[in-house]
Amino acid sequence: RFRLFDEAFQHISKSIDNIYKELTKSKVSPLGGSAYLTLSQEDEPYLGGINFHSMPPTKRFREMNLLSGGEKSIAALALLFAIHSYKPSPFFVLDEVDAALDNANVNRLANYIVKNASPTFQFIVISLKNSLFEKADALVGIYREQRLNSSKAVTLDLRNFSDKE
Amino acid sequence: RFRLFDEAFQHISKSIDNIYKELTKSKVSPLGGSAYLTLSQEDEPYLGGINFHSMPPTKRFREMNLLSGGEKSIAALALLFAIHSYKPSPFFVLDEVDAALDNANVNRLANYIVKNASPTFQFIVISLKNSLFEKADALVGIYREQRLNSSKAVTLDLRNFSDKE
Amino acid sequence: GRLIGLNLYNFKSYRGLNRIGFGSANFTSIMGTNGSGKSNLMDAISFVLGLQSNSLRSTNAKDLIYRGRVAGTDNDDDDDDMDNSDKENYSGDGSRNAYVSAIYETSEGEQVQFKRVINSNGSTEYRINEKLVTMSEYSDLLKDENILIKAKNFLVFQGEVEKIAAQSAKELTNIIEIIS
Amino acid sequence: GRLIGLNLYNFKSYRGLNRIGFGSANFTSIMGTNGSGKSNLMDAISFVLGLQSNSLRSTNAKDLIYRGRVAGTDNDDDDDDMDNSDKENYSGDGSRNAYVSAIYETSEGEQVQFKRVINSNGSTEYRINEKLVTMSEYSDLLKDENILIKAKNFLVFQGEVEKIAAQSAKELTNIIEIIS
Ligand SMILES: Nc1ncnc2c1ncn2[C@@H]1O[C@H](COP(=O)(O)OP(=O)(O)OP(=O)(O)O)[C@@H](O)[C@H]1O
Ligand SMILES: Nc1ncnc2c1ncn2[C@@H]1O[C@H](COP(=O)(O)OP(=O)(O)OP(=O)(O)O)[C@@H](O)[C@H]1O
Ligand SMILES: [Mg+2]
Ligand SMILES: [Mg+2]
Secondary structure, three states, X not given: OHHHHHHHHHHHHHHHHHHHXXXXXXXXXXXXXXXXXXXXXXXXXXXXXXXXXXXOOOOOOOXXXXXXXXXXXXXXXXXXXXHHHHOOOOEEEEEOOOOOOXXXXXXXXXXXXXXXXXXXXXXXEEOOOHHHHOOOOEEEEEEEEOOOOEEEEEEEEHHHOOOOO | OHHHHHHHHHHHHHHHHHHHHHHHOXXXXXXXXXXXXXXXXXXXXXXXXXXXXXXXXXXXXOOHHHOOHHHHHXXXXXHHXXXXXXXXXXXXXXXXXXXXXXXXHHHHHHHHHHHHOEOOEEEEEEOOOHHHHOOOOEEEEEEEEOOOOEEEEEXXXXXXXXXXX | OEEEEEEEEEEOOEEEEEEEEOOOOXXXXXXXXXXXXXXXXXXXXXXXXXXXXXXXXXXXHHHHEOOOOOOOOOOHHHHOOOOHHHHHHHOOOOOOOEEEEEXXXXXXOOEEEEEEEEOOOOOEEEEEOOEEEOHHHHHHHHHHOOOOXXXXXXXXXXXXXXXXXXXXXXXXXXXXXXXX | OEEEEEEEEEEOOEEEEEEEEOOOOOEEEEEEOXXXXXXXXXXXXXXXXXXXXXXXXXXXXXXXXXXOOOOOOOOHXXXXXXXXXXXXXXXXXXXXXXXXXXXXXXXXXXEEEEEEEEOOOOOEEEEEOOEEEOHHHXXXXXXXXXXXXXXXXXXXXXXXXXXXXOOOHHHHHHHHHHHO
């Protein structure tokens, strides 16, 4: 039990920093921020807790409660993607995770998804922001068909439009 | 005690529907939705509870838990504005209340604010969406001054730009 | 593996049969106005994978069945005084059932249909390629594909993302424990 | 009445004195990138009106005092192993105090300065036009202007708007009770 837990923890702990850097790199801070996990009980970790620390670029605080709304969203996504890298589920479903993000962060998230989406890692992302859904391979448009009093869906493959930005 | 409570309740209860209609009217539904308050204990209301019901345009359900994220935000704002109408505080501070709203709802909220903002009803609204802050009288831009490791603010009066959309 | 498409039948705001395909896209975005039914579609995906109704903004499975009258067919006027006891009438015929099925391609390239049905009495059934199975058989097959419903580490519901960063050390240990 | 402007001195991410004016605008919008300090500005407004630190994302008033070294002045290297006990050093001199003052124009057109100070030991003082007053005198004057801190019905913090619609019947009764 210890071995399995430790293996998972070590793997996730190694990948969290790189993923966080990828989600926070910018021209202003080419290196991005830093993130890491710590164990509250070294000898029997599954009985203790795991603390997650993240430090946005140019900042110095590591406590989660000091982060802003947008900074927390990015940290959370990095953690999720790091956990995924250990035992990859075939797909992710994200519902308006970009709600608190400014344009720069939305673009970084969109680029991360475009770069990591693959036949074995499928992303299904609900968003109201065009700078996110423009970068998708396909769009599912949901609308309310008033006459039928029902939701309806149409699908559009964006890859057919060659000038896709 | 009963008289004061009742007076407040009656006033708020009368204004909630009009405010909700103003926030939900559109070309598709010129009448907007409907909203009302009910008392769980008619005789001693301050001992019971007040239930808030809202029904978005074209919908029929009144339970709050069935509303979507955006529908809930609009209902909440209508309630706040209705409470304000009874005993108006001089200003409102709203922090990214538009996070779950689609463009149509952001525009309706912005128009409501523009229409109701006055020297005795001041709005201070934090937003990441340009369709909201473009309509303000003045902008406060917050940025991080990296060299000083500090937040800084600049103010810009938009009314000086005559072509303000 | 990957999710090829979904069929929603009388699920939440989706009346009758609605087919939604993801094709060969690796990154699909869902868009639509407030209240159009985007989160209900995510609820459909979560439901077909085995999540219980309390994580789908509902108190019981019956809430997940489409309720609504087609505008104009019945006399709408008597709707105005609708209260909870009338809900049955309102749904027209109270005897609707609902289901969500997902067409999934396994990592070996085989197509499997996962289906979860809600009967009008609120009980649910699990089916794989239309064959009735138990809940644990259903979730075992999903586990083979690394779809771990108990961890839910691949589903982020609306408004929940910030909570993930701030979750307690204990919660984080639980997730890692389930995964390992 | 109306809020004319604010002065933040060593408050949260605002180092030293920062003046922010609202001028004669009836609708002011605050914009800026993630983590720039927008919600901290709202915390400053809430703080100067008398809200306690637990509604300002902090455990105690000392957390509200600006912490941070100006980049380049000290040796930054020893920062990397910063842990909680080092916080005092990190803030450079631990003896900073902070305040927020609000210039407010009453409905009769008179300008009043509300000021709330945080001393380096974490205690706070309330001042009206620089004169020290008790907390209840301070909040009574605000009440005259219909600024009811207990009801907080005019402040919506980040991420809280949806909860307002879904609040319990009891909570709603409380607010109406305070208002009436
Ligand atoms: N069983 C049901 N039958 C019919 N309609 C339902 C049922 N359950 C929920 N709804 C409707 O679904 C709507 C909410 O849909 P949903 O939450 O998917 O919206 P959304 O597209 O995610 O919107 P937002 O962008 O605001 O988050 C509600 O208006 C509600 O009336
Ligand atoms: N006492 C303090 N001293 C210095 N900096 C602080 C202090 N308290 C909080 N901060 C910093 O303030 C930042 C958060 O600011 P704030 O929450 O105002 O951002 P925001 O502009 O609202 O961002 P978002 O758009 O993501 O909501 C954090 O990065 C944190 O490091
Ligand atoms: Mg939604
Ligand atoms: Mg903020």
